[in-house]
Amino acid sequence: MRPDRNKWLVLAVAGILLVAFAFSPSAVQAQKDPKTLKFADLEFKAQKPGMAAVKKGVAFYFKEDHEQPVINGTIIIKTGSLYEPADRVGLGSLAMRMLKAGGTKTLAPDALEEKLDFLGSTVGSFAGLEFSEVSLWTLSKNFDETWKVLLDILYNPAFDKERFDTEKKKDLESIRRRFDYPTSLGFALFSELIYGKDFPEARRTTNAGINAITLDDIKAFYERNIRDKEIIIALTGDFKQAQALALLQKSFKDWKGNAPAKLELPKAAMAAKPGLYLIDKPDMTQAVIAMGHLGLNNLDPDNVEVGIFNFILGTGSFNSRLMREVRSNRGLAYMTFGMIGLGRDKGMFNNGCMTKSQSVGEAIKLMKDITEDMTKNPVTAEELEVAKKYEVNAFVHKFDSAQAVVSQAVYLKLDGYPDNYLETYLPRIRKVDEAKVLAIGKRAVHADSMVILVVGKKAEVIDQLKALGMGEVTELPLPKE
Amino acid sequence: MKRSRLTLFLFAFLILFSLAHPSASAQGFADKVKEFTLTNGLRFFVYERPQVPTFAGMIMVKVGSVDERKGETGLAHFFEHMAFKGTSVMGARDYEKEKPILEEMDRIGDDLAAEYLKGDRADQAKMKDLKDKLKALQEEHRKYVVKDELDKIYSENGGEFLNASTGNDSTQYFVMLPSNRLELWFLIESERFKDLVFREFYSERDVIAEERRMGIDNTPDGLLRDEFSNIAYVLHPYRHTVVGYMEDIQSYTKAKAVNFFKTFYIPNNMVAAVVGDVKLEEVKRLAEKYFGDIPRGADPPRPTELEPEQRGERQVTTWFEAEPRFMMGYHMPGPAEKDNLTLSLASMILSRGSSSRLYRDLVTNKKIAVSVFASASANRYPALFMIQGQPRHPNTAQDLEKAVLEHLDRLKKEPVTQAEIDKSINQAEAALYRSIGFADNVFLAMRLLRNVIIFDDMDADWKRVEALKKITPEEIMAAANACFTETNRTVGILLRKEKGGEK
Numbered sequence A: 001m002r003p004d005r006n007k008w009l010v011l012a013v014a015g016i017l018l019v020a021f022a023f024s025p026s027a028v029q030a031q032k033d034p035k036t037l038k039f040a041d042l043e044f045k046a047q048k049p050g051m052a053a054v055k056k057g058v059a060f061y062f063k064e065d066h067e068q069p070v071i072n073g074t075i076i077i078k079t080g081s082l083y084e085p086a087d088r089v090g091l092g093s094l095a096m097r098m099l100k101a102g103g104t105k106t107l108a109p110d111a112l113e114e115k116l117d118f119l120g121s122t123v124g125s126f127a128g129l130e131f132s133e134v135s136l137w138t139l140s141k142n143f144d145e146t147w148k149v150l151l152d153i154l155y156n157p158a159f160d161k162e163r164f165d166t167e168k169k170k171d172l173e174s175i176r177r178r179f180d181y182p183t184s185l186g187f188a189l190f191s192e193l194i195y196g197k198d199f200p201e202a203r204r205t206t207n208a209g210i211n212a213i214t215l216d217d218i219k220a221f222y223e224r225n226i227r228d229k230e231i232i233i234a235l236t237g238d239f240k241q242a243q244a245l246a247l248l249q250k251s252f253k254d255w256k257g258n259a260p261a262k263l264e265l266p267k268a269a270m271a272a273k274p275g276l277y278l279i280d281k282p283d284m285t286q287a288v289i290a291m292g293h294l295g296l297n298n299l300d301p302d303n304v305e306v307g308i309f310n311f312i313l314g315t316g317s318f319n320s321r322l323m324r325e326v327r328s329n330r331g332l333a334y335m336t337f338g339m340i341g342l343g344r345d346k347g348m349f350n351n352g353c354m355t356k357s358q359s360v361g362e363a364i365k366l367m368k369d370i371t372e373d374m375t376k377n378p379v380t381a382e383e384l385e386v387a388k389k390y391e392v393n394a395f396v397h398k399f400d401s402a403q404a405v406v407s408q409a410v411y412l413k414l415d416g417y418p419d420n421y422l423e424t425y426l427p428r429i430r431k432v433d434e435a436k437v438l439a440i441g442k443r444a445v446h447a448d449s450m451v452i453l454v455v456g457k458k459a460e461v462i463d464q465l466k467a468l469g470m471g472e473v474t475e476l477p478l479p480k481e
Numbered sequence B: 001m002k003r004s005r006l007t008l009f010l011f012a013f014l015i016l017f018s019l020a021h022p023s024a025s026a027q028g029f030a031d032k033v034k035e036f037t038l039t040n041g042l043r044f045f046v047y048e049r050p051q052v053p054t055f056a057g058m059i060m061v062k063v064g065s066v067d068e069r070k071g072e073t074g075l076a077h078f079f080e081h082m083a084f085k086g087t088s089v090m091g092a093r094d095y096e097k098e099k100p101i102l103e104e105m106d107r108i109g110d111d112l113a114a115e116y117l118k119g120d121r122a123d124q125a126k127m128k129d130l131k132d133k134l135k136a137l138q139e140e141h142r143k144y145v146v147k148d149e150l151d152k153i154y155s156e157n158g159g160e161f162l163n164a165s166t167g168n169d170s171t172q173y174f175v176m177l178p179s180n181r182l183e184l185w186f187l188i189e190s191e192r193f194k195d196l197v198f199r200e201f202y203s204e205r206d207v208i209a210e211e212r213r214m215g216i217d218n219t220p221d222g223l224l225r226d227e228f229s230n231i232a233y234v235l236h237p238y239r240h241t242v243v244g245y246m247e248d249i250q251s252y253t254k255a256k257a258v259n260f261f262k263t264f265y266i267p268n269n270m271v272a273a274v275v276g277d278v279k280l281e282e283v284k285r286l287a288e289k290y291f292g293d294i295p296r297g298a299d300p301p302r303p304t305e306l307e308p309e310q311r312g313e314r315q316v317t318t319w320f321e322a323e324p325r326f327m328m329g330y331h332m333p334g335p336a337e338k339d340n341l342t343l344s345l346a347s348m349i350l351s352r353g354s355s356s357r358l359y360r361d362l363v364t365n366k367k368i369a370v371s372v373f374a375s376a377s378a379n380r381y382p383a384l385f386m387i388q389g390q391p392r393h394p395n396t397a398q399d400l401e402k403a404v405l406e407h408l409d410r411l412k413k414e415p416v417t418q419a420e421i422d423k424s425i426n427q428a429e430a431a432l433y434r435s436i437g438f439a440d441n442v443f444l445a446m447r448l449l450r451n452v453i454i455f456d457d458m459d460a461d462w463k464r465v466e467a468l469k470k471i472t473p474e475e476i477m478a479a480a481n482a483c484f485t486e487t488n489r490t491v492g493i494l495l496r497k498e499k500g501g502e503k
Helices: A003-014 A016-032 A091-101 A109-119 A140-155 A161-176 A182-195 A207-212 A215-226 A241-251 A306-315 A321-329 A357-376 A381-399 A402-414 A421-431 A434-444 A458-467 B002-017 B075-082 B095-116 B124-142 B149-156 B179-194 B201-217 B220-232 B254-264 B280-291 B338-351 B357-365 B397-413 B418-431 B440-455 B460-468 B473-483
Strands: A050-055 A058-064 A070-077 A122-126 A132-139 A231-237 A275-280 A286-294 A336-340 A348-356 A451-456 A473-476 B033-037 B043-048 B054-061 B160-166 B171-178 B270-276 B314-319 B325-331 B369-375 B384-391 B489-495
Touching: A016 B179, A050 A241, A058 A241, A058 A402, A070 A140, A070 A402, A091 A122, A091 A132, A091 A140, A091 A161, A091 A215, A109 A140, A109 B357, A109 B418, A122 A140, A132 A140, A132 B418, A140 A241, A161 A207, A161 A215, A161 B357, A161 B369, A182 A275, A182 A286, A182 A348, A182 A451, A231 A402, A275 A458, A286 A357, A286 B201, A306 A321, A306 A336, A306 A357, A306 A381, A306 A434, A321 A336, A321 A348, A321 A357, A321 B201, A336 A357, A348 A357, A348 B201, A357 A434, A357 A451, A357 A458, A381 A402, A381 A421, A381 A434, A381 B149, A381 B160, A381 B171, A402 A421, A451 A458, A458 A473, B033 B280, B043 B280, B043 B440, B054 B179, B054 B440, B075 B160, B075 B171, B075 B201, B075 B254, B095 B124, B095 B201, B095 B254, B124 B201, B149 B160, B149 B179, B171 B179, B171 B440, B179 B270, B179 B280, B201 B220, B220 B314, B220 B325, B220 B489, B270 B280, B270 B440, B325 B397, B338 B357, B338 B369, B338 B384, B338 B397, B338 B418, B338 B460, B338 B473, B357 B369, B357 B384, B357 B397, B369 B397, B384 B397, B397 B473, B397 B489, B418 B460, B440 B460
Parallel strands: A058 A231, A275 A451, A275 A473, B043 B270, B314 B489
Antiparallel strands: A050 A058, A070 A132, A070 A231, A122 A132, A286 A348, A286 A451, A336 A348, B033 B043, B054 B171, B054 B270, B160 B171, B325 B384, B325 B489, B369 B384
């Protein structure tokens, strides 16, 4: 009960004059309190993009939006770095980048770049793990010209030799620069400890691997894993769907849309033993802490419900326990986070923060206690309510642009989510209770089996780590690449 | 063969069913955005975009790190953090009991700051004692607050992208909400400026110290930028970074922060934008209801320092466990002068797009660098023309510096081609329509308000692109000659310590 309610009762007895007197501050109070404003939940149905089959193996997702004279397009190809051999890590990325960087049979690289820049258009080609993209952004008046370039690089890449050399050298330099930021060092090494260094989600390019890649490898990768593979075309913006479909039917008349090769991929298993790990970086005044273990699969039966768990643990901004305790109450960090991640095979249960060397021990203990509590005790009714209300009322933001509607639908499909995933999302959220959150914690979080990695100044943190009583501290060398 | 069929087809396509609509001739925000001003001077900009039932609200205050005095650097940013701490109602469990604790904390905080500022003569035992007392009071204080209630209320109501940012020139607060929550935004935003309680002041100071460690002291780019700015300017407050010096952060007092707030957070020094599924009339009604009673304030003081002309090259080398970085700056005219735009065009010719001069020559062809980027400034006060890059091993930062200087010399000696100008204008025009595909309402609000704060014209970015079309190659050459001189130059380089001397 709020204090002013009591005051009301007393004053009502004291007489009308007094009540009138008391009314105005109380009314002012109410006017200042956002909780006095009541709103209905926004009734908003999940938006779906338009969908059409261009032909077998070529799907079309689209949403018209004529507010601005621009068109966004993406060709998503079922290929990526998972398809590269273990001794050629980086091949997928190089091959996808070379589609554009290497020019086409009729447009030399310089001319291709000049043309796009002159149009004010952007075309990019990048590899992901399982799916890769060739994308365009253009003013609608320049769509035809830009589309022509995009098709050209997809159909007729020339893989210019000199540009291949440039791209390889960029990769070698990015290996040199990989650990320039303590956070990138921390998170790369954390993934390696969790998955093992050869696992697709954790493996990194090496000098030897990049040097070994030849132009023939690139061409072979294109022929085997890009050309004529299954694609999805995503288009948003200022166009008419019927005309776009007609265009795509012509554009991809000769594209075969073959299913990608079946991959035999290893199953994720914790690579490192749980415990404390340290990388000494004597120049740092702030340490990077990463702690966790394997997470869950994208299609886990609790893949929606886990969002509530994560909100309360670490993704709910200041409503989350990590943010509230580590940052807001104790001032130990500016940045802290934690979540059970979903992934292709398994994601990571990953918590972290950056804190000054002197408070590393305190921060680790605190974060461990917070995660552990989530496996032992139910969350409070208030925490649960905030998290659920957030999910319900913020649902509309998932659809706040045509691009968001389309790319969300495409990737849900590619990742194997059921077609009614977004329709069932809110009903599932509404059903989550304290027991469900606790059950997820018990099943997916093992506070005593975490890998805890610290990147920081050993001289200042080692005693704190030993004092934690979490066993020996394994010191890791600073990796070369 | 395939190629020519494709071309033919596309030609036919153009005639038969061109995807493109004729481009809109009306440009700019003026026909879409409505403006009104409350009697206290607070200006509102309303952009009705009814496509999705959400809106973004943003308040931008004309106060940034440039408005801070010596010894108080970072205060604008620190205040931005304070503005999330609630009011006497929001975040308060029992404000009457909370208040005296806050006051006691401030007394200790003042003593602590005073002792800290004694530097090496500070009494460490006394400081520890004060810190312990403060910590005990912080524990006690927690009983009387509802933690981070502002965030909680916004979140429960579907707030997304709730944040704020501070820059050299402005501070902005923003959130996206479902469109039926318009009144909630008005209530919270007005109260946080009418009735702010500076709670958790001292723990937030520690958070900001961590923010500085993360963003500047322990990252190569932040560190170099900090050291670079410290010498590129000798007098103007653009010399200090937004987050401020650690020594200032550790010694903020409540009194300083309150004074700063009272000086700058006045309606006539703020602008607001509401972008999304809202109605102008409703925005007007609520603006009057919630913001109308805030009294107008005295015009805030502005920096009184004019940066002296630089009369000799300045250099700084700093060390970090990272590969080399290079940074070069020249003082350039502010937006009030024509050369501001001329140099902006020069920066596009130098580095916008992979066909630009620096990228093509130094990254793609000569492979001296893996990145290089030139940018002209358009700030409240004259700032720098910057060129930054990362050399590719075994090329050194000095190799990159030399190569960049050759390009600047070329700009001084030969006129750029008309084709280069046309290309840059096309790119700049297209950029006016770019969005990032999510949170568009927030970014539109930011663009509008920045135009107003810096240029006092919501259509400034459109007009500046139009004005580019009148710039000639000769004018670019003249501006380059005036700006890119040796004595007007500052160079900053970051190196790995163990490779001492290898630049």
